[in-house]
Amino acid sequence: MTRTIVVAFAILLPLPSCSEPIFRDVTDAVGLSGGGHAVWADFDGDGWVDVLIGDTLFRNIEGERFERVELPEGVGAMGGTWGDATGDGNLDVFTFGSSFALALNNGDGTFTRSDGLPEIPISLSRGACWVDVTANGRLDLYIAGYETWQEEVYLDVILINEGDGEFSLGWQSTPEGRRSARGVTAADFNDSGHADIYVSNYRLQPNYLWLNDGSLPMEEIAAEHGVAGVAKSEIDYTGGISYPVSGHTIGSAWGDLDNDGWIDLFVGNFSHPPAYQDRPQFLRNTGPPDWRFEDMSERAGLHWQESYASPALADYNNSGYLDLYFTTVYSGDHSVLYRNEGGWAVHRRHRGKRDQRRQNLPGRLGRLQQQRSTRPAHGWSTLREHA
Ligand SMILES: [Ca+2]
Ligand SMILES: [Ca+2]
Ligand SMILES: [Ca+2]
Ligand SMILES: [Ca+2]
Helix, strand or coil: CHHHHHHHHHHHCCCCCCCCCCCCCCCCCCCCCCCCCEEEECCCCCCCCEEEECCEEEEEECCCEEEEECCCCCCCCCEEEEECCCCCCCCEEEEECCCCEEEEECCCCCEEECCCCCCCCCCCCCEEEEECCCCCCCCEEEEECCEECCCEECCCEEEEEEECCEEEEEEECCCCCCCCEEEEEEECCCCCCCCEEEEEECCCCCCEEEECCCCCCCEECHHHHCCCCCCCCEEEEHHHEEEECCCEEEEEEEECCCCCCCCEEEEEEECCCCCCCCCCEEEEECCCCCCCEEECHHHHCCCCCCCEEEEEEECCCCCCCCEEEEEECCCCCCCEEEEECCCCCEEEEEECCCCCCCCCCCEEECCEEECCCCCCCCCECCCCCCC
């Protein structure tokens, strides 16, 4: 994980230090285009953070403009996730969607497609995450399966990094455990030295928290730690799975929202008006010894919108508190920047506009800094001309 943490520092450097930043839409001016998932990383190590948008990689030319970088054939789909798969110090990228590929970074600005991936038994994925699940210093891959509507729900799998760019299928969901996952993110919520994995599940499915103790299989502990969602009556769904009705989670974000040193969780729920559908949740990590989460949502006072999708945390005004940028899906809804006032109160700072582009902001945790290992799964957003 060392390499990915270094990337987070690089991303944080350009953040403005003024107390009232103004954001201006420079998408066209800098030569960015395209849609889909966006994920930042300085893949060529020149100090300028580059970005993969959907299936297109853009190299940042000294903060002035972006140039397209050719990826090997077959690399790039709906989105990707960066990590140093080979341990050579160069960030590699795994891309997912209706196909999968790993592009190994040659260190000279070019990539070579790896032929070391096994067959992946998922027809559609909307999220993946690099995390070392075997405690050997090599980044493994958690790949979340989504669904084909009313037909099939796909497995989640873990690919084990065997070294030299070779991966093997190390784990997969049970048939009963399949869920319609929309996002994956990892953080060491219990300070064990191993990053744990949170899976955002859609279709009112409970979310998963996989406890990483450095070996497989991992234990799923979301319900007992208070992060599965609010369980209600059981329903049956496509493919013969059943579960307690909870939330339509699209993206989630880890971050220390109250600066007590323990990493909290924000769960981004899309929610139709019926009150039984979970609203977005602020979950406070109560720390040792139990590491359970307390629902602070009522106190935080988030304004409800139906189509909230993906959260991203960053301290945009350098107040020392992580703020929340929350995207939406429906054209009538608006992306919102919520300023963290401390004490679990947020203040609605900005209403976005329609037809917006996705943002993914790194988190800052007081003395510590954290990078989410994968980006939010869905939502269109922008930060345009507000003060
Ligand atoms: Ca760069
Ligand atoms: Ca590498
Ligand atoms: Ca842990
Ligand atoms: Ca905390």
